[in-house]
Amino acid sequence: MLVLALDTATPAVTAGVVTLDDEGPRLLAERVTVDAKAHGELLTPHLRDALAEAGAGMGDVDAIVCGVGPGPFTGLRAGMVTAAALADALEVPAYPVCSLDAIAADVPGEAPLLVVTDARRREVYWASYLAGNRVEGPRVQRPAELLAELGSVTRVAGGGVSLCEFPAAVEVVGTAQPSPVGLVRAAGSPVLEGAAPAPLTPLYLRRPDAVEPGARKRVSQA
């Protein structure tokens, strides 16, 4: 089956066409641009171009897999609404995937893994994995707090790694952002089975910045 995979939870605008069968996902074509301001502009053209390179059209798509964050950029919503609209118009299911899970899914091996991405405002999003399964997170925290809490981390992945001062022994593995294959792999068996997808709900992890107005400010001199 042909799966369209997309993610806008990191500074990357990620679009890919993946073929999926019992052997697992295999990349046919991808378009990735790292520019946190370009999600709205480039995502749909990237999807179109990746499909063209794969020798396919919109009508050939069987399923969509979409990273749902956590992501600090307003662009997260560009990816999610794109996935929702494509699924609606093409009448195919759209499967949500935690973007950190997709990064983890690209890292081979069973050893413990920490995935960290940039949450901006001097914070990181993170989740930890054991034998490919998420055991904690996703959460948002200051890097120092995360390090104090985690203690023994041996392998890290994700674009937020450079924001944390990991001990020298910690091994950096995997990619900075989710890949199309990682997204499809993380979405798991429901895609191939054609199971009903979970709702496409963004992982914001933070409440909107908004303050309720206090007492009225006076304009006249007392």
Next chain:
Amino acid sequence: MTGKVVLGIESSCDETGVGLVRVDNSGAVELLADEVASSVELHARYGGVVPEVASRAHLEAMVPTMHRALRTADLRLADVDAIAVTCGPGLAGALLVGVSAAKAYAAALDVPLYGVNHLAGHVAADTLEHGPLPKPCLALLVSGGHSQLLRVDELASKITEIGSTIDDAAGEAYDKVARLLDLPYPGGPPIDKAAREGDPRAIAFPRGMTGPRDAKFDFSFSGLKTAVARWVEARERSGEAVPVADVAASFQEAVADVLTAKAVRAAEELGIGTLVISGGVAANSRLSALAAERCAAAGIQLRVPRPRLCTDNGAMIAAVGAHLLLAGSAPSSLELSANPALPVHTISV
């Protein structure tokens, strides 16, 4: 079934709008559906629109609102011939949701996409109610986000700004004065209601930008808002009760007076015979009554769409798309991006 179906998507502020219109070769634009999901109640406790809250609400509402519009029109997505979307001006994060959705729908359905100007949408709203606009006409757009006087030569290609607010939008002044008077947000309807019981001549509030040296067709509502605040505070200090109805009526009179005086003067000086008033504040009872009175006296035809079409909606955006189709305008590229500061003379991108 003849004609082309145009889908319109609007998400520039706190309303998620999806509209459908049918346009035929004669130029007639028929309204098929106009569905809006508003997040206004989520913003009420903050006293104004919170961009992140609005953007989150747009994402949730987009596909359900689309389905409601299609159901109302008894159409399927496959019946859509073109898509128009607001690409500015407006809140960046909010615009992004509508633009991204429109691009995905256009790519999936393989139909042309038109990124259009929200302000042109407010003008086009009137064509859904009263038919084609005479050329040229003058448009006064008043809402929480805009206060502008536009010369409209050609809806699809030539709109020129004659004047605009130099500070607050008229609707913003309503919200702030409502807060002063302990009336709810948004301030337009409660002030209008309170004003009906009050005397519009009770307090002489200033008319901004009406001096001989001021720009003839620009507006200012910041000074008025401050004058109301000073007046209310003086009353409170003296221990007297604030006459809410009189303050509301006198404030509303000042707003309506300036807006209509400038619009009518512009129409006269430019020799334009038709004035369209649109935007959320167009529904204000005193503004429409005074505009009707002054336009009649000056021999100007006044057109005001029904309140539902005056506030932000997707049908008005579909109407702009219909006019672009009729004019044979080139569609936008799929690289289209939102432009929060899109100038009014850029009708399509």
